Amino acid sequence: xxxxxxxxxxxxxxxxxxxxxxxxxxxxxxxxxxxxxxxxxxxxxxxxxxxxxxxxxxxxxxxxxxxxxxxxxxxxxxxxxxxxxxxxxxxxxxxxxxxxxxxxxxxxxxxxxxxxxxxxxxxxxxxxxxxxxxxxxxxxxxxxxxxxxxxxxxxxxxxxxxxxxxxxxxxxxxxxxxxxxxxxxxxxxxxxxxxxxxxxxxxxxx
Amino acid sequence: xxxxxxxxxxxxxxxxxxxxxxxxxxxxxxxxxxxxxxxxxxxxxxxxxxxxxxxxxxxxxxxxxxxxxxxxxxxxxxxxxxxxxxxxxxxxxxxxxxxxxxxxxxxxxxxxxxxxxxxxxxxxxxxxxxxxxxxxxxxxxxxxxxxxxxxxxxxxxxxxxxxxxxxxxxxxxxxxxxxxxxxxxxxxxxxxxxxxxxxxxxxxxxxxxxxxxxxxxxxxxxxxxxxxxxxxxxxxxxxxxxxxxxxxxxxxxxxxxxxxxxxxxxxxxxxxxxxxxxxxxxxxxxxxxxxxxxxxxxxxxxxxxxxxxxxxxxxxxxxxxxxxxxxxxxxxxxxxxxxxxxxxxxxxxxxxxxxxxxxxxxxxxxxxxxxxxxxxxxxxxxxxxxxxxxxxxxxxxxxxxxxxxxxxxxxxxxxxxxxxxxxxxxxxxxxxxxxxxxxxxxxxxxxxxxxxxxxxxxxxxxxxxxxxxxxxxxxxxxxxxxxxxxxxxxxxxxxxxxxxxxxxxxxxxxxxxxxxxxxxxxxxxxxxxxxxxxxxxxxxxxxxxxxxxxxxxxxxxxxxxxxxxxxxxxxxxxxxxxxxxxxxxxxxxxxxxxxxxxxxxxxxxxxxxxxxxxxxxx
Amino acid sequence: xxxxxxxxxxxxxxxxxxxxxxxxxxxxxxxxxxxxxxxxxxxxxxxxxxxxxxxxxxxxxxxxxxxxxxxxxxxxxxxxxxxxxxxxxxxxxxxxxxxxxxxxxxxxxx
Numbered sequence: 001x002x003x004x005x006x007x008x009x010x011x012x013x014x015x016x017x018x019x020x021x022x023x024x025x026x027x028x029x030x031x032x033x034x035x036x037x038x039x040x041x042x043x044x045x046x047x048x049x050x051x052x053x054x055x056x057x058x059x060x061x062x063x064x065x066x067x068x069x070x071x072x073x074x075x076x077x078x079x080x081x082x083x084x085x086x087x088x089x090x091x092x093x094x095x096x097x098x099x100x101x102x103x104x105x106x107x108x109x110x111x112x113x114x115x116x117x118x119x120x121x122x123x124x125x126x127x128x129x130x131x132x133x134x135x136x137x138x139x140x141x142x143x144x145x146x147x148x149x150x151x152x153x154x155x156x157x158x159x160x161x162x163x164x165x166x167x168x169x170x171x172x173x174x175x176x177x178x179x180x181x182x183x184x185x186x187x188x189x190x191x192x193x194x195x196x197x198x199x200x201x202x203x204x205x206x
Numbered sequence: 207x208x209x210x211x212x213x214x215x216x217x218x219x220x221x222x223x224x225x226x227x228x229x230x231x232x233x234x235x236x237x238x239x240x241x242x243x244x245x246x247x248x249x250x251x252x253x254x255x256x257x258x259x260x261x262x263x264x265x266x267x268x269x270x271x272x273x274x275x276x277x278x279x280x281x282x283x284x285x286x287x288x289x290x291x292x293x294x295x296x297x298x299x300x301x302x303x304x305x306x307x308x309x310x311x312x313x314x315x316x317x318x319x320x321x322x323x324x325x326x327x328x329x330x331x332x333x334x335x336x337x338x339x340x341x342x343x344x345x346x347x348x349x350x351x352x353x354x355x356x357x358x359x360x361x362x363x364x365x366x367x368x369x370x371x372x373x374x375x376x377x378x379x380x381x382x383x384x385x386x387x388x389x390x391x392x393x394x395x396x397x398x399x400x401x402x403x404x405x406x407x408x409x410x411x412x413x414x415x416x417x418x419x420x421x422x423x424x425x426x427x428x429x430x431x432x433x434x435x436x437x438x439x440x441x442x443x444x445x446x447x448x449x450x451x452x453x454x455x456x457x458x459x460x461x462x463x464x465x466x467x468x469x470x471x472x473x474x475x476x477x478x479x480x481x482x483x484x485x486x487x488x489x490x491x492x493x494x495x496x497x498x499x500x501x502x503x504x505x506x507x508x509x510x511x512x513x514x515x516x517x518x519x520x521x522x523x524x525x526x527x528x529x530x531x532x533x534x535x536x537x538x539x540x541x542x543x544x545x546x547x548x549x550x551x552x553x554x555x556x557x558x559x560x561x562x563x564x565x566x567x568x569x570x571x572x573x574x575x576x577x578x579x580x581x582x583x584x585x586x587x588x589x590x591x592x593x594x595x596x597x598x599x600x601x602x603x604x605x606x607x608x609x610x611x612x613x614x615x616x617x618x619x620x621x622x623x624x625x626x627x628x629x630x631x632x633x634x635x636x637x638x639x640x641x642x643x644x645x646x647x648x649x650x651x652x653x654x655x656x657x658x659x660x661x662x663x664x665x666x667x668x669x670x671x672x673x674x675x676x677x678x679x680x681x682x683x684x685x686x687x688x689x690x691x692x693x694x695x696x697x698x699x700x701x702x703x704x705x706x707x708x709x710x711x712x713x714x715x716x717x718x719x720x721x722x723x724x725x726x727x728x729x730x731x732x733x734x735x736x737x738x739x740x741x742x743x744x745x746x747x748x749x750x751x752x753x754x755x756x757x758x759x760x761x762x763x764x765x766x767x768x769x770x771x772x773x774x775x776x777x778x779x780x781x782x783x784x785x786x787x788x789x790x791x792x793x794x795x796x797x798x799x800x801x802x803x804x805x806x807x808x809x810x811x812x813x814x815x816x817x818x819x820x821x822x823x824x
Numbered sequence: 825x826x827x828x829x830x831x832x833x834x835x836x837x838x839x840x841x842x843x844x845x846x847x848x849x850x851x852x853x854x855x856x857x858x859x860x861x862x863x864x865x866x867x868x869x870x871x872x873x874x875x876x877x878x879x880x881x882x883x884x885x886x887x888x889x890x891x892x893x894x895x896x897x898x899x900x901x902x903x904x905x906x907x908x909x910x911x912x913x914x915x916x917x918x919x920x921x922x923x924x925x926x927x928x929x930x931x932x933x934x
Contacts, residue, residue, distance in 0.1 A: 003806060010838050018906065021381070025306040029377045031910035032407060035917035036369065040411035042921030043448075046928035047419070047430065047441055054436025056429070071867055078863065082856045085899050089849045093842060132427035135436035142422065142430075164802045173804070186900045190892050196863075197888040201870045205877040380909055407913070408920045440932050448924060495920055499931070507931040 003173045012094040012170070017179035019172050026176045034187050041191050044143040045198060052203070056134030061203030064129055066120070070200045073116045074192065077151075080109035081189040084182045091178055096169045099178070103158055106185065110155050117148050140199065147195055150188050157181050222755040224308035227713065229315050230294035230610060234603070236319055237286030243326065244283050245677060247275035252634070252670035255663045258655040268651035269336040270353065274326075276339030277357065280453070281364055282322040284591070287599045288460045289318075289371055292399045294610050296375065298706040298713060299393045301384025301722045301729075301744075306377035308753040309800070314371040316763035321364025324767055328356035338649060340450070343431035343442035347423055352774055355424060359770040362417045363763070365410050372406030375399050384705075385744040386724035390484070393704045393728075394477060397484050398463025401491040402456050408495065409452035416445030425773065440505060447498035455494040458590065459487060461598030462529055465551045468601055469533050471701050472548040473540025476728055479532040486525035486532075493522045503574045512571040519569035526562060530555065545699070546620035550601035553628050554593060561589030564639065579649075582642025588635045600627070600680075607687075608694030612712045615691070619683040623676045630672025637662040703731040708741050716750045716810055719819050747816070749809040756805075758796045765792030855898040862891045 003020055013019040018027055052061060087102035121141075124130075131141045158181050165174050220228060250271050254263040263271060297305055305311050328334040335357035337346035346354045379400045383392070392400075420442065422428030429435025431442050470477045477483060499507060499515040533555065542548070564586040568574050577583055600623070607615045641662045646653060653659050694711040702708070708730045709717060720743035726732050733741055769789025776782030866884045869875060875883075897903040902911055 014841055015906075024381055025377050028381060028909060029306065029373055031907075032373050032376055032913050035913040036373070036407045036411050038914065038917035039408050039920045039924070040415060042917075042924050043412045043415035043445060045921075046925045047415070047445075049925065050438060050441060050928045050932045051430070051436065054429075056436045067867065067871070071863075074863055075860070078856070078859060081895065081899060082852070085852045085856075086849070089845060089852075092845050131422075132429070133435075135429040135432075135438070138419075138422060138428040138430055138435070138437070142418070142428075160798070160801060173806075183900055186895055189899075190895050193863075193888050193891050193895070197866060197884050201866060201884050202881055204870050205880050376913075404913070404916065408917060412924065438932055441928070444924075444927055444932065448920075448927075495923065499927070506934065508934065511931050 003171065005172065007094070007171065009094040013172075014092070016091065016170070016172055016175035018176075020176070023172065023176035023179075026180055030180045030183055034183065037187065041143075041146075041194075044139075044146060045194065048139040048143045048199065051135040051139040054135035056136070058133040058137060059124075059127055059129050060136070061140075061199075062206070064124055064127065065200050065203050066123075067200070067204065069116060069120055070196055073113050073120075074196050076109045076113045076116070077189055077192050080106045080113070081186055083109060084185045088179060088182050091170060091175060094170060099170070100162055100166070103162055103178075107155055107158055107162075110151055110158075110185075114148060114151050114155070117144070117151075121145075144195060144199060147188070147191050150191070154181070154185055154188055157184070219755075221760055222312075222757045224304075224312045224753050224755050224759075225715065226293045226297050226304050226308065226311060227610070229311050230290045230292075232315050232319075233286045233290035233293060234610070236315075236322065237283050237290055240278050240282035240322060240326075241287065242677070244275055244278035245674065247271050247278065249670055249674055251275060252667040254651060255653075256667040257664065258653050258660060260652055264651050266333075266336055269338075269649075270329075270334040272649060272651075273336050273338050273341075273353075273357075274329075274334045277325065277335065277361075278322075279591075280339060280457070281361060282318075282325070284457050284595055284599070285368060286318055286322075287603075288402075288457060288595075289314075289368075291395075291460065291464065291599070291602045291606065292371075292375060292402075294606055295706055296396050296399050297378060297382075298609075298709060298717050299396050299704050300379060300382060300387055301705055301718060301724060302378065302382040303717045303721075303750070304753065305374050306382060307374050309756060309759065309805075310370050310374055312756070313759035313762060314367040314374065316759045317367030317370070317766070318364045319367075320763040320767040321360045321362070321367065324363060324770055325356050325360030328353055328360075331356075340446060341420070341442075342446075343420065343423075343439040346420065347431055354420070355774045358417050358421045358424070359774060362414065362421070363766050363770065365413055365417070366766075367763075368406055369410045369414075372403040372410070375403040376407065379403075384721050384724050387729070390481065391724060391727045391729070393463075394466035394480070394483055394487075395460070395463035395704075397487055398459045398466075401487050402459045405452045405456050405459070405491050405494060409449045409456065412445045413449035416442055416449070419445070425776075440502075443502055443505065444498070447501045448495075450501065451498040452491075452494045454587075454591070455490060457595045459490065461595045462487065464598040464602040464605070465533065465554055467704065468547045468551045468605055469536045470728070471605075471699060471703055472543045472545055472551070473537045474543070474701055475536055475540035476703070476731075477532065478535035478538075479528075480727060482528055483532055486528045489525040490522060493518060493525075497522065500569055500571075500574075503571045504578045509571075516569050516571040520566055523562060523566055530559060543701075545604075546615070546617055546624055547601040547605040549621065549624045550597045550604075553624070554597045554601075557593030557597065557631070558590060561586055561591075561593050564589065577642065579647055580642035581638045581646045581648055584648050585635050585638035585642060588638070592631050592635070600624075605699075606706075608698035608711045609706055610712060611688075611691075612694055613687050613691030614694050614698060615687050616683050619679055619686070623680045623683065626672050626676035626679060630669040630674075630676060633669025633672060634666045635669070637665045641666070697730075703728040705729050705741070708733070714818050716752060716815065719750075719815050720747055721745050747812055749811050750815060751807055751809055753807045754805055756800075758800050762793050762796045762800075765789045765794075765796065768792065852898055855894045859891050859894050862887045862894075 003022070016023070018024050083102050083106045087099045087106060090098035090102060129137055131137055161174070161177055161181055220232060223229060250263050251268070254260050254268060293311070297303070332351045333353045335341065335346070335349070335353040337349055337354060341354060341357055379392070379396060419428065419430035423431050423437070429437045431437045431439050433439065466477050466483060497515055497519040499511060500519045503512050503515070564582070568577050568583060568586055604615050604620055607613070641659060644658055646659050653663070696710050697707045698711050705722060708722070722729070722741035723744035725742065730741065766789060769786045772782050772784065772786025772789055774782070776786060866887045869880045869883055896914070901907065
């Protein structure tokens with residue numbers, strides 16, 4: 001299938017992201033990258049687990065974390081994962097406008113998550129929990145901050161795709177790009193599940 | 207060679223190429239250059255240690271030369287040269303026209319290159335890193351000046367390049383094999399590349415994280431490794447070795463792959479025990495992740511941890527032994543031709559085995575308390591790295607030189623290089639086993655007389671000069687060959703078994719005019735044995751789709767190079783932060799351009815392909 | 825199960841494909857509801873004072889693993905055909921990840 005072919009709902013393949021060699025390569029390459037990211041985040045988690053008691057006189061996890069805020073942030077991110085699934089569902093149905101809509105909702109929810117996190121970090125800094133304070137602080141900010149940076153990058157990525165392709169609709173050149181961006185977005189949620197469990201929930205019970 | 211005139215200067219061509227064959231040459235030149243730099247550093251070390259209380263190179267400066275020798279050789283010489291071989295050979299061996307992501311392939315090279323240049327600029331900007339190639343946290347956090355920062359940032363940039371390369375080869379091998387090439391029909395070098403790439407994928411992230419922590423602690427006030435803030439210095443060691451042990455398998459598995467090709471070709475006999483070779487390679491890769499703490503036996507993890515890692519380490523000797531026997535059985539009953547590559551291969555067997563058995567000695571945790579930090583360890587790892595990896599790189603360079611450059615390296619000079627290098631290698635490192643056992647510690651810039659170390663060190667230094675001479679002969683060989691070397695056929699050695707020997711030397715831009723149909727293991731050999739001149743095609747002749755070249759990989763890497771300087775100098779110079787941000791913007795901006803500008807490649811038309819193929823056959 | 829028809833054949837019944845996609849989307853929504861439930865249970869388990877942390881920590885970790893399985897197998901389609909190698913490499917990463925975390929929890933402080 002030629003990559004810039006004008007397709008219709010009937011001729012659009014069932015798995016458009018894998019209908020070209022380039023698409024297959026991107027699909028596989030990205031999953032492999034996620035395997036590597038798993039190890040990257042595991043190293044960050046492992047270090048956090050080793051250092052989470054070393055507060056060097058600064059505030060501890062139990063004193064700092066606000067569960068209601070974390071819960072709301074979690075709900076936002078989890079819902080954004082679902083909305084990105086919706087977007088890909090519409091992509092497979094060759095419904096470009098609905099796909100854009102649901103990616104847009106995803107971006108809004110993701111931005112909400114990021115906003116809450118920035119607010120949260122601000123509060124912590126006011127309470128004396130700064131990166132340079134202790135090993136706990138350094139490892140907390142690096143782990144949760146790296147995740148946040150991934151969220152920010154993901155938002156930029158999806159917005160760029162949406163704007164770039166707004167005028168030309170779906171084809172076999174951009175379908176893999178949208179698919180891979182959504183895989184990335186799901187992975188960010190996977191990491192967050194472990195962050196809220198290991199950092200926040202375990203932070204409250206010790 | 208496309209006959210459409212490419213109006214590019216040679217320099218611009220190489221700056222913007224995404225062709226795996228040209229990228230291989232770039233890796234070969236850059237890796238070769240850094241090999242010379244690392245070799246010079248080695249020579250300086252050996253000159254200093256030739257006699258007790260020498261003052262040629264002392265104290266902190268010696269520590270810098272020592273650190274850079276190890277760091278340069280592993281990261282900037284061995285790894286790129288391995289990548290050179292992989293790039294030159296693997297896509298053609300699987301019947302493909304390029305790797306899965308040609309743009310990323312170029313990016314991987316330029317990231318390595320700029321990381322390497324950044325690291326070596328430290329020599330001119332206040333001093334090189336001086337805490338060993340392992341840069342343990344307690345020492346490196348205290349290291350004054352920016353040496354360690356050059357290490358951290360340089361390796362971080364290079365490391366991204368390697369990770370990208372690893373993913374590229376995995377996808378290439380999984381998705382782009384020619385029709386008929388099942389996994390169990392892939393050449394051993396391709397299998398080695400496959401497993402190595404998986405190791406790269408999983409081993410480099412811990413290094414990335416460790417380096418980030420080191421950068422945080424040194425440049426941004428972090429407390430990861432600093433006990434004063436509650437940090438733990440052992441965390442660096444774990445992260446470094448969780449990377450570092452798979453790293454040595456990343457180096458040696460391709461070496462094994464190269465030798466598998468060479469043994470079969472120059473015994474004129476198929477590789478013995480192909481399935482078990484594949485299995486052994488995968489097993490070594492897998493076990494390679496389970497043994498890292500054998501570098502930390504004396505740290506105090508306790509007897510249970512030490513025992514687990516000791517046993518796991520010894521287990522790796524088993525699949526490695528399987529490979530050694532398979533190579534020997536390949537030679538047995540074969541029609542052996544002692545070409546230069548074959549000389550290296552035959553010399554590799556006893557040399558690497560010697561390194562392997564001292565490895566098992568080191569693996570016994572209790573014994574390691576005596577060997578650790580002594581020259582015994584230095585002897586061990588040089589035996590496996592030089593006897594394994596360097597021999598393979600020299601062998602592979604000779605073996606695939608005609609394929610890459612269209613000319614045969616001179617055999618006589620090649621053999622002289624071999625004998626000089628082989629002699630020098632054993633002179634230098636064999637005696638170091640005994641120096642270590644007699645108590646000489648490693649990483650010392652001098653020793654006192656009267657301890658029995660003088661003779662051993664002198665012999666060791668003489669060996670280094672033999673290896674230097676060998677290298678000079680090799681360089682002469684390269685220059686003479688480039689000027690007026692013997693032209694090479696497609697099947698340059700006459701006994702080629704794998705697909706790369708079926709295409710011209712050097713191959714046309716598109717590798718194969720028609721994707722071949724692979725009918726079994728040693729695909730080209732099968733066709734030759736049936737009397738065919740070339741490969742059976744799997745598709746009709748048609749237009750060939752090729753990727754566009756681009757300057758963006760170079761620019762992306764340059765941006766990170768600039769950013770590294772900015773962030774490193776930000777506390778001493780007001781321009782630091784601005785330069786850092788500008789660098790990042792250059793990188794991100796280029797990535798953005800890459801994303802939004804459509805790139806569909808171009809086509810080489812059928813008529814041009816026919817012209818090119820006619821020229822080849824003439 | 826749905827969307828295994830990667831034939832590229834433009835004549836495959838559009839209505840059939842639409843139906844399969846819709847069915848799969850329903851499964852996704854059910855997964856999402858379960859994931860929310862798992863999250864709620866985890867938060868409550870930690871909030872409830874009567875549970876000792878020897879119970880709640882392994883429990884919430886188990887809930888996390890289950891939720892991640894839903895994310896991987898449903899949202900990211902790892903249960904579909906054509907995901908054998910992605911699964912292999914993801915689990916490879918998980919293995920190295922597990923070793924790293926285990927090491928840091930046992931042989932970093934003593």
